[in-house]
Amino acid sequence: MVSKKKSDAETKSSANDAELLHSMLLQRRFEERVAEAYALGKIGGFCHLYIGQEAVSTGTLSMLRADDYIITTYRDHGQALARGISSRSVMAELFGRQDGCSRGKGGSMHLFDQNTNFLGGHGIVGGHVPLATGVGFAIKYRGGDQVIVCFMGESVVNTGAFHEALNMAALWKLPCVFIIENNRYGMGTSLERASAIHDIYERGAAYNMARQQCDGQDIFAVRQAVGEAVERARKEQQPTLLEVRTYRFMGHSMSDAVSGTYRTKAELEEYMKRDPISLLRAKMEKDGTLNEEQLQKMDADIKAVVQDAWDFADASPELPLEALYEDVYVDTTT
Amino acid sequence: MPVVTYRDALGAAIREEMQRDDRVFLMGEEVGVYNGAYKVSKGFLQEFGEMRVVDTPITELGFAGVGVGAAMVGLRPVIEFMTWNFALLALDQVVNAAAKMLYMSGGQYKIPIVFRGPNGAALQLSAQHSQAWESWLAHIPGLKVVAPGTPYDAKGLLKSAIRDDNPVCFLEGEMLYNTKGDVPDEEYIIPLGKADLKREGDACSIITHGKMVLVAMQAADQLAKDGIAIDVVDLRTIRPMDVEAITTSVRKTNRAVVLEEGWEVCGVGAQVVDHIQRECFDSLDAPVIRVHQADVPMPYTKSLEKAAKPDLPKTIAAVRKVMYLD
Ligand SMILES: Cc1ncc(C[n+]2csc(CCOP(=O)(O)OP(=O)(O)O)c2C)c(N)n1
Ligand SMILES: [Mg+2]
Numbered sequence: 001m002v003s004k005k006k007s008d009a010e011t012k013s014s015a016n017d018a019e020l021l022h023s024m025l026l027q028r029r030f031e032e033r034v035a036e037a038y039a040l041g042k043i044g045g046f047c048h049l050y051i052g053q054e055a056v057s058t059g060t061l062s063m064l065r066a067d068d069y070i071i072t073t074y075r076d077h078g079q080a081l082a083r084g085i086s087s088r089s090v091m092a093e094l095f096g097r098q099d100g101c102s103r104g105k106g107g108s109m110h111l112f113d114q115n116t117n118f119l120g121g122h123g124i125v126g127g128h129v130p131l132a133t134g135v136g137f138a139i140k141y142r143g144g145d146q147v148i149v150c151f152m153g154e155s156v157v158n159t160g161a162f163h164e165a166l167n168m169a170a171l172w173k174l175p176c177v178f179i180i181e182n183n184r185y186g187m188g189t190s191l192e193r194a195s196a197i198h199d200i201y202e203r204g205a206a207y208n209m210a211r212q213q214c215d216g217q218d219i220f221a222v223r224q225a226v227g228e229a230v231e232r233a234r235k236e237q238q239p240t241l242l243e244v245r246t247y248r249f250m251g252h253s254m255s256d257a258v259s260g261t262y263r264t265k266a267e268l269e270e271y272m273k274r275d276p277i278s279l280l281r282a283k284m285e286k287d288g289t290l291n292e293e294q295l296q297k298m299d300a301d302i303k304a305v306v307q308d309a310w311d312f313a314d315a316s317p318e319l320p321l322e323a324l325y326e327d328v329y330v331d332t333t334t
Numbered sequence: 335m336p337v338v339t340y341r342d343a344l345g346a347a348i349r350e351e352m353q354r355d356d357r358v359f360l361m362g363e364e365v366g367v368y369n370g371a372y373k374v375s376k377g378f379l380q381e382f383g384e385m386r387v388v389d390t391p392i393t394e395l396g397f398a399g400v401g402v403g404a405a406m407v408g409l410r411p412v413i414e415f416m417t418w419n420f421a422l423l424a425l426d427q428v429v430n431a432a433a434k435m436l437y438m439s440g441g442q443y444k445i446p447i448v449f450r451g452p453n454g455a456a457l458q459l460s461a462q463h464s465q466a467w468e469s470w471l472a473h474i475p476g477l478k479v480v481a482p483g484t485p486y487d488a489k490g491l492l493k494s495a496i497r498d499d500n501p502v503c504f505l506e507g508e509m510l511y512n513t514k515g516d517v518p519d520e521e522y523i524i525p526l527g528k529a530d531l532k533r534e535g536d537a538c539s540i541i542t543h544g545k546m547v548l549v550a551m552q553a554a555d556q557l558a559k560d561g562i563a564i565d566v567v568d569l570r571t572i573r574p575m576d577v578e579a580i581t582t583s584v585r586k587t588n589r590a591v592v593l594e595e596g597w598e599v600c601g602v603g604a605q606v607v608d609h610i611q612r613e614c615f616d617s618l619d620a621p622v623i624r625v626h627q628a629d630v631p632m633p634y635t636k637s638l639e640k641a642a643k644p645d646l647p648k649t650i651a652a653v654r655k656v657m658y659l660d
Pocket of ligand 1: 123125155186187
């Protein structure tokens with residue numbers, strides 16, 4: 001999903017529906033196998049699935065250039081894949097192997113990839129938002145026309161880091177696109193129980209920042225809103241706060257039940273009727289751009305890619321023990 | 335050699351590095367229009383402009399993170415904290431972001447950043463404004479921690495810190511800005527991680543850093559009058575610590591006093607003593623004594639503040655005690 005050249009910007013934003021579907025389906029099938037690998041003990045630690053939110057990652061990243069920057073939270077598998085980091089290196093990272101995109105030192109929550117300007121998954125809620133402002137600052141400092149997209153969960157808006165970072169981004173007119181993936185819950189706490197304001201994009205008003213809300217299950221709505229925000233950042237050096245309304249179909253992490261004390265099964269089922277992948281499929285079927293046979297083939301190809309990623313990860317060694325002390329400091333000066 | 339204040343030595347270091355490398359910029363509260371809360375960056379805004387001398391809102395966590403983000407993509411920020419007391423609000427960015435980025439990205443994202451500002455107690459600023467933070471910071475793998483005691487060291491070490499590709503916490507003595515010392519006109523740098531033997535003697539070692547270097551030198555002067563020759567080891571860098579310099583000195587003198595501005599419990603001195611007991615066990619003629627702040631928040635009232643701080647009489651008393659003179 002990542003174009004190689006700057007001049008591909010237009011081609012990118014006209015990415016065809018089949019490409020979008022492929023990207024979303026890859027994330028879905030990949031994470032279904034992640035859940036399986038987790039159950040088998042091949043993946044450990046905290047592991048947060050993205051299932052249900054794929055239109056946000058694919059929709060957003062399909063609007064970016066290869067030289068733009070992305071930074072995100074611990075719920076980062078979907079965005080990593082949508083950015084074009086290989087399934088092999090993401091799976092190897094989850095397995096804790098040396099061919100992982102962070103050499104097995106980061107794990108599920110800390111996927112990094114310098115080749116695609118993927119500045120990491122970060123584990124402290126809110127902590128990465130000032131980093132995004134800093135990347136925006138660096139872009140402006142160098143006089144470039146890149147943008148930085150910062151993904152975050154809706155709980156982040158209640159942190160001090162969010163407030164400090166958005167204020168500076170607006171004050172200094174930085175090319176930042178802040179995307180709140182409002183999946184309605186931070187672990188077991190609903191938005192209504194955590195934030196005094198419920199249309200959280202309105203928080204942008206406090207920073208005099210352009211702000212918008214959109215449907216996160218409809219990939220075209222996401223692309224439309226992100227496209228405007230990216231344009232505003234690139235052409236006018238102005239940040240945007242975008243609230244994307246979505247829903248996670250799985251538990252908060254692998255150790256959390258899908259539904260339970262904080263949300264009912266009925267609510268979950270209601271939201272699952274708007275599966276972003278089904279919505280795009282239905283649209284394509286209606287447009288006559290996808291038939292059952294094509295879909296089956298795409299799915300089979302993706303499953304093969306994911307199986308290959310699994311086999312690759314399984315065969316990749318863990319880092320040798322000497323690597324324990326590597327990467328603490330760089331041994332260079334300028 | 336020109337005599338220069340600690341303040342101007344720091345300012346010269348930053349200015350020279352900003353002239354040398356256009357990726358270096360200074361950011362913090364009051365660094366520009368106001369010329370710096372302690373006037374280290376006097377005239378910088380006029381010389382470098384507002385993109386490179388950046389006044390921030392009062393937002394320590396935020397601008398520390400802005401520095402880390404900018405460093406991730408190739409800039410070399412110098413982040414000024416008005417004092418390290420306020421940097422506590424930014425510790426998440428210093429510890430969880432700057433110190434760990436290289437490791438958790440498997441070596442992909444280095445963070446060449448300097449976090450700097452005054453550290454330690456001044457006079458009657460009371461509990462929230464009088465603290466020495468080096469042991470907190472030195473605890474963290476991924477950070478380097480530097481605490482110069484003289485203008486010469488301040489300049490040479492700050493230049494190295496700015497050129498270093500790792501996050502460096504640079505602790506300036508709040509009471510040192512007006513102190514003066516020789517600083518050559520020619521460019522020089524002092525490597526991080528190297529202690530300096532500030533005074534040579536064979537009777538006892540005083541191992542110290544930062545503002546307490548001055549106290550150690552005064553103690554050495556005074557004790558010399560009684561024929562007691564002190565080896566003053568100025569660590570200069572707390573992490574990585576020049577443990578060889580400690581070993582060499584203590585094996586020579588067989589006695590040590592460890593002097594620091596901060597609190598006793600889990601302090602820098604505890605780390606130094608741990609090293610001494612392992613590497614110099616057979617050389618020791620007496621238990622090592624530590625001199626440090628009393629284990630209380632800093633009081634305001636003058637007499638209590640004096641009682642709480644490590645100082646010259648306490649240092650001399652400690653030396654005499656390890657020499658079994660009292
Ligand atoms: C500062 C901080 N506090 C608490 C946690 C534990 N924690 C991890 S994720 C999470 C919920 C975050 O929810 P949200 O931002 O909505 O993102 P989502 O998980 O829904 O994607 C919490 C409380 C943390 N990682 N960091
Ligand atoms: Mg959430």
